[in-house]
Amino acid sequence: MKRLLIIDGHAFVFRAYFAFGASNLTNSKTGKPSGATFGFFKMLFKLLQDYAPTHVAMTFDPGGPLERGKIFENYKATRKPMPEDLRPQIKEVMDILGNIGFRVLKLEGHEADDIIGTLCENYKATAKEILIFSGDKDLYQLLEKKNIKMLRGKKGVTEFVEIDAPWVKEELGVDVKQITDYMGIVGDTSDNIPGVKGIGDKGASKLLQEYKTLDGIYKNLEKIKNPSMKTKLTEQKENAYLSKELATIKRDLKLDITEKDIETPDFKSDQAILYFKSQGYNTLSRDLAKSAGKEVPKDAEPTESAEGAEEKTIPAAEKGVYRLITSVDELAKICRGLLKSRIIAVDTETTSPNPAMADLLGISFSNQEKTGFYVSVRNSASLFQDKTLTMEEIKEHLGPILSSEIPKVGQNIKYDLIVLENHGFVLNNIQFDTMLASYVLQPEGRRHNMDALAKDLLNYDTITYDDLVGTGKKKKELVDIDPDQVAEYAAEDADITFRLYQVLRKSIKDSGVEPILRQMEMPLIPVLAEMEKTGISLDVPYFEELARDFDREIRHLEGEIHKQAGGPFNIASTKELQRILFDELKLRTVKKTQTGFSTDHEVLEELLGEHPIIDKLLDYRKYTKLKSTYVDALPKMVNPKTGRVHTSYNQTIAATGRLSSTDPNLQNIPIRDKEGRLLRKGFVAGSDDYEILSLDYSQIELRIMAHVSKDPAMLEAYNRGLDIHKRTAAALYGVPETEVSAEMRDKAKVVNFSVIYGVTPYGLSRNLRIPREEAKSFIERYMTQYPGVKSYMDEMVAFGEKNGYVQTLTGRRRPVVDINSTHKSAKEAAKRIAINSPIQGTSADMIKIAMIAIHEDIQRNKWKSKMLLQVHDELVFEVHKKEKEEFKAAMKKYMETAMPLDVPILVQGKFGINWDEAH
DNA sequence: GCTAATCCGTA
């Protein structure tokens, strides 16, 4: 026997299932989920291709009870039930395996692990090499001979990690012979092997290095210094030995097979190829045919695409040739060459993903595909002085290129812009950003990062950052890596950016969204960069004081809650809280979550008054949330260099066109209740010469609704400056406006908002806490009062159904794929998206246009005042005291006139010494 | 060390 591949079938199926979990693949013939099956064979064929085993053993766990269960009744008891769509696929996998000639090994009462152990034992002497595919740590114990190795999935289903004894030693710090002892201590949560609670991998490895075995440890208990470790070992001795036994793999099962039974079958035979096709797996069929060097035999009925949308195959792109620049002369020469460029792709390497914190380590660029250059910045800490140039040298030669009018392209170039500006460079004429282009083309796309774009658009596998710096313990800092290596990575990034530019430029031209990219997103880059660089000032001592106040409050509430509950528990754990509320205190359950009963705010509100603990819980939640998310977190984000916090705005996250904010998120600073508002008081002007100004659009989305729906009643209300909520209330309750109470108006306000989200009777009834029927009749009356709104909604849905997307007033598009779905709830959700996105998106467009104009004005007129933050319908400024009223009037005007509509746009706001007072 | 689930802050 030359090479035996043993596969742990369940590990294999799980790997495949999760690798394709998000893709929702369904079989074209049956319409059933097929991701796991598809992935299984994709991965299997890859393994067979890569390792060419002469023999293959497919092992599976049996369905029935296990012998280990007799030893320990809780064995595998905590294991989650299998996902419901997976079980039939395991059956399908086994059927297919049988059909294409693989022998499936399964033994009642014994897990696949024991079969694997036995196979190893039986063939370790005769087989040249044995490869075990599994994810199970227990199996490391089988690696005691050099010819036995393990494989584990790495990423996707086409990459594998090879594991052998030295690897295990390096990873876990123990010898493969000690694995059972190791598992005895560490245990395994997924199999519910208890181990010794309180001692983890680090402790176990230390103990075993010292005393070799579990027996050794127990013989030498007295020598163990750490008293808590000693107690744990003593108290859980029985568990330790039990766990060791559970983790010990049997190697002496009676397997009723011969070597011949597990010979690798001819899985590329015409029959097999046709078989996959007949089962609806066209891609697998084609893959097989291709690797066998033949056509798919024209025998079976041509079927539709098997695994959902087939992708166009783009020929794999070629690697470029890259160069590290190591002398000033070389740099000067290359820079002279750059002068003739039509466009230059630029990328920077730094010390941090946060541009405000980042130090510049190098710059890469490319003005032609398959080429790229990298220049590394000299750094006293670097070991590679001779491969770097000083910042001054780089600035002298590259600076003029970057600041010239030669067009630049980048991938997320706002980042590079901020970094370069922070280091004294000027980056002019940014013409294209590949990330933004990808986003306006596919605003729902989750991945606009370069590695993904390179794969999708160029069929090119980039060197990833992790490839360069390593992961885990071996991770290095970029400064400590040889610039020759960094150059390969960095120059490739510039090259790939250049190539992506060429592809995306064409896509954008034919797309209909070119104006959104060129006139909105691109011009916004320097605006956001400036805001991020400016940051906002935080009153840190004030936050520290708040932290103390909140802490006191939290500790008090915690005591009260534990007292009410009859003992301490982890209040933050919803699982424990469920136990306390619904088991111990026997309170009503109100609604369910996927995993149990909900304890969210809505539920607690509902239970208010039924037990004194509820009141305390609500307060506890409020204070802990505020403290951990804001009070403690924000001061940590203050940049030591500037003394301010610099958020990062992302232009490519929200499918509607909104911005999002991270590190920290300054778009969700509390405002609704009194305690929350305390936080806004900590956002202050940077000096006594300045004040905070907040300007926000009044009812912007409802005004946009009035405009796009052309509803006469709504248009009239706004054009006459009437109180829209009051008007709506009068219509909903059938009373004259003079008789509308405050409460009625509040309800009407909720209805007005809900309509923008694509109101449903169910949603409205929850929001207003009224019966479904009542909500339904509200909606009917609403649509009678504003019939234009009803027709707008119908029109958007019809437009979406016809075109597959909806758009904003300025032409920003969002796909609504599910709008033609036969799946009712998917279709309803898509309809709400079709109704809401044009409104939310138009509002986002409007404020973006205003921001671009404002930024231009601030620069042109050299205002001392600055724009700091954007919160969807609000802009926050830091205004010099001498400029106050003049500046406010000018900015208000830009906001109000950014996108004229058929209704007046109203902007309101005021000054304050902090954000709370200004709002 | 990573991800999912839950909860909660904003517009």
Add this chain to the structure above:
DNA sequence: GTACGGATTAGCT
């Protein structure tokens, strides 16, 4: 019912 980001816990791909 729309659109986000982040803290925490729990469990394990």
